[in-house]
Amino acid sequence: MRCRNSLSRGLLPLLLALAPLAWAAPAVQVVGLFPGAAVLNVDGVRKLVKVGQAGPAGVQVVSVDRTGAQLRVEGVERRYELSRDYSQGYSAPEKQQLSIAQGVGGHYWVAGAIKGQPVQFLVDTGATSVAMNEAQARRLGIDFRVSGRPMVVNTASGVAKAWQITLPNVKVGSIEVVGVEAAVLEGDAPTDVLLGMSFLSRVRWREEQGVLQLESKL
Template sequence: MRLVLGLVILGGALALLLLSGDDRPVLGMDPDQFAQLAMATGFLTVIVAGFWHQFRDRMGANLTALMAWGALGAALVAGYAYRDEARRIGDRMLGAVRPGSAVVASDGTVTITRRADGDFHVRAEVNGQAQGFQFDTGASSVVLTAESAASLGIRPSASEFSVRVSTANGVTVAAPAFLDTLRVGDIVERRVPALVSRPGALRENLLGMSFLDRLASFEVRGDRLILRGR
């Protein structure tokens, strides 16, 4: 049936061309344009009719599939349109499930959720590498454990351990260093002064005042640590 319909269209177009002569317009088009349009329409009719025949034979299943694809397309469009809101919601969920993860708000503030042990563990990046820090306003500087510093390629010589620092294990000495970048969420500080502790002196890196003093502000509000960059 679909082949017959296509042939009827092509036959009708041929008849019009024959009746109009060689140079007379056909339906406002020159003969060549009309012939091309007629052929394209005939072929398209055959293809669409064949598709409809297949679609009609399994109407229920095909409608279900069509609705599913339509819903998927609408979800993709909505996801793209509201991608920023979706990202913020995802960040909040991650911060609640994984304390220490930086949650970036629309105003640029970064929020850290307190751990179950009562401390703020901050997941950061130092020179592009992931590092964990304990938030510590009592530390005058960012302090890296010897192991963390070594993983970053910072290995002070014995003679460089000349700065006296107080830790939970008592007074020890540390070596001065500079961090090319220190990132927490969207807050990035460059050339941050830091100290490298002796092996075994610290169990965790400390996020101290050499980084915190560079911020516009920071505050603890309940179980949240809120950082604001400049």
């Protein structure tokens, strides 16, 4: 009996020491999916987290699709399917809206940002993607020759050499889109940074009586 009691007394501190290790890993669920973002439930705390950002307990959203999300939890990356445990405590974020008045020549200009840097955009529904010239890209700190993929594009002036890149985020007004495809063109054209369809296709937009209405899909 003395041996058993002694063994029990020896195991108890060990079990108590190990218990916090079992509790340390956060309980993580994906309870909502949106374009470029996921709603996470981490230890009961719910938050909308965009791709590339970290949420509760440092859980980072790596990518999302229609059925789940790739998350990085405590340095380990794995896929989490959309949980059916939808909760009562979460309400979807409000849709952001922006009205842009028509300017000179029937064009729409709007102030915005790329990577947090201020940019004056010219809205161009005929442009496949956000587009800029190489000087504009350098001002924004974009190393397109290293991170970009060389390609050739057709412009109003003819064929031009360009680099395809992905911008981490593009924002106009309060509307922000993450992971936006863009093109950096060699030379001085375009003179304005074009807000093309790689951004516009990810928001709702319509033109009415000289006003362009933008609305987030979130």
